[in-house]
Amino acid sequence: FGEDDRAPHALRSLLEGGAEARPANARLYVTSNRRHIVPREMAEQDDPINPRDARDDRLALADRFGLSLGFHACDQAAYLAMVEAYAAHHGLAFDPADATGWATRRGGRSGRVAWQYVVELAGRAGRSLDD
Structure with a gap:
């Protein structure tokens, strides 16, 4: 997602059911091939007064993914x-x-x-x- 991209907010609303009521017979499965759906570096924060607010807003989308599968190396x-x-x-x-x-x-x-x-x-x- 780009710095000024509103898509994360729209996707977050869809995942939470805030954009529209979800039918009882529907399930929404969302996957990503990215390890981190949004950047986590503090250098990318755009609010020098309170960088935590900007970071928390971006991470709010990542928090909607309840299950994370890792493919870890083994011996x-x-x-x-x-x-x-x-x-x-x-x-x-x-x-x-x-x-x-x-x-x-x-x-x-x-x-x-x-x-x-x-x-x-x-x-x-x-x-x-x-x-």
């Missing part, structure tokens, strides 16, 4: 255990060296990378994971 043993569990659940065989190489080429080991590797395994085997 090799934990990564291979995740791959093994996913692969076993879907009836797929895997080579630990191949799984480790996959993680290295992707820049790290995490639950997300383990899942992506198993999706690749299924593709190689011509199998769908939707079963």
Whole structure:
């Protein structure tokens, strides 16, 4: 969002239901690929008298996101255990060296990378994971 952008205020109203009553049979799911939906640096504050007010206003949007999922790095043993569990659940065989190489080429080991590797395994085997 830009410095003078009003979109965060409009989005915050939508998330809170303040812009319009939400039907009982509707749910609103909002996601972001950004780790921090709004900048958190004090240097970006535009109110030199009370920078906390400006920061709190910007962070009010980020506070509407109740669930934050992280894809944290793990050690090799934990990564291979995740791959093994996913692969076993879907009836797929895997080579630990191949799984480790996959993680290295992707820049790290995490639950997300383990899942992506198993999706690749299924593709190689011509199998769908939707079963």
